[in-house]
Amino acid sequence: MDQYALWLYEAAGYSRSRIFRLRKAMGEDPSFAEKLYYMTDKDTEDIISNIPDYRGMNRELFKGLALARKKEPAAAQDLLWKKEMEFVSYDEPGFPDRLRNIPDPPYGIYYIGSLPDPALPSLAVVGARKTTPYGREQAGIFCRRLAGCGVQIISGMARGIDGIAGRTALEAGGTSFAVLGCGADICYPPENEDLYSDLAQYGGILSEYPPGTKPVARFFPSRNRIISGLSDALFVVEARLQSGTQITAGSALEQGRDIFALPGRVSDDASAGCISLLRDGAYIAASPDDILEYFFGVQDGEASLAGIVGGASLDLSKKPEGASVRMSERKDKTSGAAEDPGLVQGLSDTARAVYSCLDTSTPKDLEELMTDIKEETGYDLKPQELLSQLTLLCVSGHAGQADAGFYIAKHRLSPM
Amino acid sequence: MFSTVISGAIYGIQSYLVQVETDISDGLPVLSMVGFLSAQVRESGERVRVALKNAGIRIPPSRITVNVSPANIPKYNMILDLPAAAGILSCLGRIPAHSLENVFVAGELGLDGEVKPVRGILAMVEEAAAQGIRLCILPAANAMEGAVAASRFPGMKIAGIGHLSQFMDYLRSGPEERDRIAPPFTADPGRLMQEQAKEQDEYDFANVHGQSGAKRALEIAAAGFHNVFMTGPPGSGKSMLSKCIRGILPPMTLDESMEVSRIYSAAGKLPEERPLIVQRPFQSPHHSVTAPALVGGGRLSSPGILSLAHRGILFLDELPEFGRDTLNLLRQPMEDRQVVISRLSGSCIYPARCLVLATANLCPCGNAPLAKCRCTEREIRRYRAKIPGPIMDRFDICVETPRTGIDVLMNPAREEPSSAVLERVLRARDMQKERFRDGGIFFNAEIGAGEIERYCELGSRQKKLVRQLSESLSLSARAYHRMLRTARTIADLAGSGPILEEHLAEAAAYRTGAWEQL
Structure with a gap:
């Protein structure tokens, strides 16, 4: 930690625009913070007066610096360490390179745990807070696989997709990082307390805001730019039109990051944002392999697990030639149930009939299922028979309850 | 003198x-x-x-x-x-x-x-x-x-x-x-009972279209005297179905009648001309009821609505609307099947062996899980948390009443009448009478945790399924017991001595955990 940078961050009221202007005025000297600390009032005044278009703030900035000089930088540093937090500033070598290159970089980042590894691929995963069972499930499938292959998952630890992304990434033994719109020492939202403590231990919790800062709505768009800024690419799982997630996608574009979007149903509000992104040129992420390919290239027609940890990418030994070949290879490699015969093997006839009438997105209740099963398969099941079949299908992983009394089809969640 | x-x-x-x-x-x-x-x-x-x-x-x-x-x-x-x-x-x-x-x-x-x-x-x-x-x-x-x-x-x-x-x-x-x-x-109590039993209930299952899942659940509840929790959007027929359950409960025996009449006599509610309660009581307090009125007590230690529902049905419509304190007071009586009112002068015990039938919507606006529902996840969670966990634990059967489609409502096909259901319920009751000959209980719902082994024996294949169910559905010990009791009643209704896999699978479908998941 550069204690002077920490000191300066506080002194300047945590305003990165003020600090960067100061830095520029001092010729972009990496040790400008230290110099400022020891500078006399007169010299400070000179520097400040030379900052163009900034005269309105001058008086405040000067007073702020003068007042702050009375404090010991080491004290602030010790305080942070006591909270088991760290701080990294723009000029330090440890500062994430990815963040350095965005249009509006932060000056400093507080964090608990660790920072993302610059050598490993990192993916921002964002999505709606009010999710659908489909979105939740896919977020889990993607993050589990990607994290298992060594991709670092960056998110906001919010309710919905963010939380699932972080959780499943850690469950798969990978690393995950969360950027918060409040102090890194505050767990927001409180429901994700378990994720918060896991991230502190197995990943990292980052924030541009000083410890103790409570979450406020206007901090969130700002922190979203850091989420996409820390990543190589952005993956949007679900988003409504004109949502916060859409704004994050906008930041990603500004930062020159590639965007992946998960396709959903055209009638689903929750997928409208994703479809809009796809229309505007985002890459389609119909299976985790799509994203793995992006990071690691393709080997033997499939992205392989071997040799990924440590950052080594794979040899592109068998690259598919031409789009048409690509298309045929990519066919059927979605993470949906499709018509995989292996899935329904071992099910009784009745169970198969019930399973065939379940849908992966539209939850159905008992009454509807009984009608559908009768129409489509001819089986006239009594409610107790249907109920026991549904329970058995839930146990075997073929089905699940979306909400009390409503059932959907799932595919088997075994490692693929 | x-x-x-x-x-x-x-x-x-x-x-x-x-x-x-x-x-x-x-x-x-x-x-x-x-x-x-x-x-x-x-x-x-x-x-x-x-x-x-x-x-x-x-x-x-x-x-x-x-x-x-x-x-x-x-x-x-x-x-x-x-x-x-x-x-x-x-x-x-x-x-x-x-x-x-x-x-x-x-x-x-x-x-x-x-x-x-x-x-x-x-x-x-x-x-x-x-x-x-x-x-x-x-x-x-x-x-x-x-x-x-x-x-x-x-x-x-x-x-x-x-x-x-x-x-x-x-x-x-x-x-x-x-x-x-x-x-x-x-007085001739036997004749009194026969006379009153002839009165027809206007709420018959035949008048309810669709809702086969809920009807099945109520049949199981009536057969084994299990507590039931029904969830669904407004207008889906929860209240109507609840009134129907009276028609499928077996008639009271003379002993049960006397028990209930004694309670009503002490409460001053025994009708003068017909001083024998012959129909199973059906008590339906409004959710603004106070705790002493519901459970009993007050200065004169009078019996509460819970005891007036003894041997009958306590219908709690809109369960989340009852105060949390009131609901918490229900916990012990639902467990012990009696209410103990203690005063300085001593304690008195009121029996409270009733079937608790409760209903609720799935969310504050009532529309869940239809797309119409505009409640946030937090609102839904807060609404569902209004029912304390220990109370949810006491419901053996949790069933949903989804909105009935117009096709079903207009379907002229005749639905099964209550009398047909009652026949099956009575057969299941006979099996329980035989089973509990020597024990102190009357219905499967009363089987305590210690007696589950004795009354709900399972074969090895069934035990295997139970293990699978427990794991994949994350059943707690209480949930496991609930499932077994319900399975026992389902097996009785099927006329089966041993409990089979399909009985277990159906019983597991009535678990209450779905209410707490989102």
């Missing part, structure tokens, strides 16, 4: 006999009533004095002492009027001394001498009969009730009295005269 007469008092729904002793001595004129009596009970003195005067009896100035024995039991709920009057009359020689020997007397007196009804006669007369008393003189309005109680004791005579002067005439007369003054009351 000294006389003694037997009367009764109630504490909770327990009745006990007391000796009312009267003495008239010289001394400053006063009517003193003793024997650990509350102020209300002592008021009897005022009524007795005036009633006697209006009946033409002049009490000479003397010290009258009325004692209610045993003196160490506090008496809050007792009407002393007629027994005290009887004692005074006997001491004054206005009625023959021996006429009150081994006679039970009870009744309230109006100031004009009219004899008015009191509560708890059913239990009191039963107690009197058990003590060997052969004559009960009761208010005319209570006479049928007494007759029902006495029906099991052939030697017992019940006389109904309407006025203090009639009372005096009765006691002054010989046996034949007596029967003319106050003809003895008799």
Whole structure:
């Protein structure tokens, strides 16, 4: 930690625009913070007066610096360490390179745990807070696989997709990082307390805001730019039109990051944002392999697990030639149930009939299922028979309850 | 001069006999009533004095002492009027001394001498009969009730009295005269039960279209007396189905009837002309009900709605709207199947073996899980948290009532009538009667955690399935027991001795965890 940078961050009221202007005025000297600390009032005044278009703030900035000089930088540093937090500033070598290159970089980042590894691929995963069972499930499938292959998952630890992304990434033994719109020492939202403590231990919790800062709505768009800024690419799982997630996608574009979007149903509000992104040129992420390919290239027609940890990418030994070949290879490699015969093997006839009438997105209740099963398969099941079949299908992983009394089809969640 | 007469008092729904002793001595004129009596009970003195005067009896100035024995039991709920009057009359020689020997007397007196009804006669007369008393003189309005109680004791005579002067005439007369003054009351409970059972319930399953899942769940509940929790959007038929369940419950036995009638008698709710409750009670308190009204208590330790639903149904519509405190109070009674009300004077126990049938919407706006629902996840979670976990744990069956499609509503096909369902329920009941012959319980729902092994034996294949179910559905120990009890009833309905895999799988579908998931 550069204690002077920490000191300066506080002194300047945590305003990165003020600090960067100061830095520029001092010729972009990496040790400008230290110099400022020891500078006399007169010299400070000179520097400040030379900052163009900034005269309105001058008086405040000067007073702020003068007042702050009375404090010991080491004290602030010790305080942070006591909270088991760290701080990294723009000029330090440890500062994430990815963040350095965005249009509006932060000056400093507080964090608990660790920072993302610059050598490993990192993916921002964002999505709606009010999710659908489909979105939740896919977020889990993607993050589990990607994290298992060594991709670092960056998110906001919010309710919905963010939380699932972080959780499943850690469950798969990978690393995950969360950027918060409040102090890194505050767990927001409180429901994700378990994720918060896991991230502190197995990943990292980052924030541009000083410890103790409570979450406020206007901090969130700002922190979203850091989420996409820390990543190589952005993956949007679900988003409504004109949502916060859409704004994050906008930041990603500004930062020159590639965007992946998960396709959903055209009638689903929750997928409208994703479809809009796809229309505007985002890459389609119909299976985790799509994203793995992006990071690691393709080997033997499939992205392989071997040799990924440590950052080594794979040899592109068998690259598919031409789009048409690509298309045929990519066919059927979605993470949906499709018509995989292996899935329904071992099910009784009745169970198969019930399973065939379940849908992966539209939850159905008992009454509807009984009608559908009768129409489509001819089986006239009594409610107790249907109920026991549904329970058995839930146990075997073929089905699940979306909400009390409503059932959907799932595919088997075994490692693929 | 000294006389003694037997009367009764109630504490909770327990009745006990007391000796009312009267003495008239010289001394400053006063009517003193003793024997650990509350102020209300002592008021009897005022009524007795005036009633006697209006009946033409002049009490000479003397010290009258009325004692209610045993003196160490506090008496809050007792009407002393007629027994005290009887004692005074006997001491004054206005009625023959021996006429009150081994006679039970009870009744309230109006100031004009009219004899008015009191509560708890059913239990009191039963107690009197058990003590060997052969004559009960009761208010005319209570006479049928007494007759029902006495029906099991052939030697017992019940006389109904309407006025203090009639009372005096009765006691002054010989046996034949007596029967003319106050003809003895008799009752035939068996006939009473048959008569009332013939009344048709207008809520029949045949009138409910669709909802086959809920109907099946109610059938299981009725067969095993399991508590049921129904969730669904407004207008889906939850209330209608709840009223239908009365039609598929087996009729009460005479013993059950007497049990329930005793409670109603103590609460003062036994109808005069039909003093035997024959239909299973159906209590449906509004969610603004106070805790003491629901569970029982209050100053007089009166039975609550829960006890008035004993052997019947307690219907709690919109369960989340009941106060959390009120719901928490339900926890123990639902577990122990009785309510214990403790006061300084002692505790009384009210039975509360009822089937709790509760309904709720899935979210505050009611529309969930339809797309119309605009509630945020936090709102839904907060709404569902209104029902404390321990209460949810007491519902063996959780079933959903989804909105019925218009096709189903308009379908002219006939639905199965309640009578058909009742037949199956009765068969399952027979199996339970056989099973619990020696045990102390009557229904599968009452099987405790310690007896699950004994009554719900499983084969190895079934045990394997249970393990799978437990794991993939994350069942708690309570949930596991619930599932087994329900499976036992499902097997009974299928006429199967052993519990099979399909019974277990169906039982698992009724788990309550779905309410807590989002």
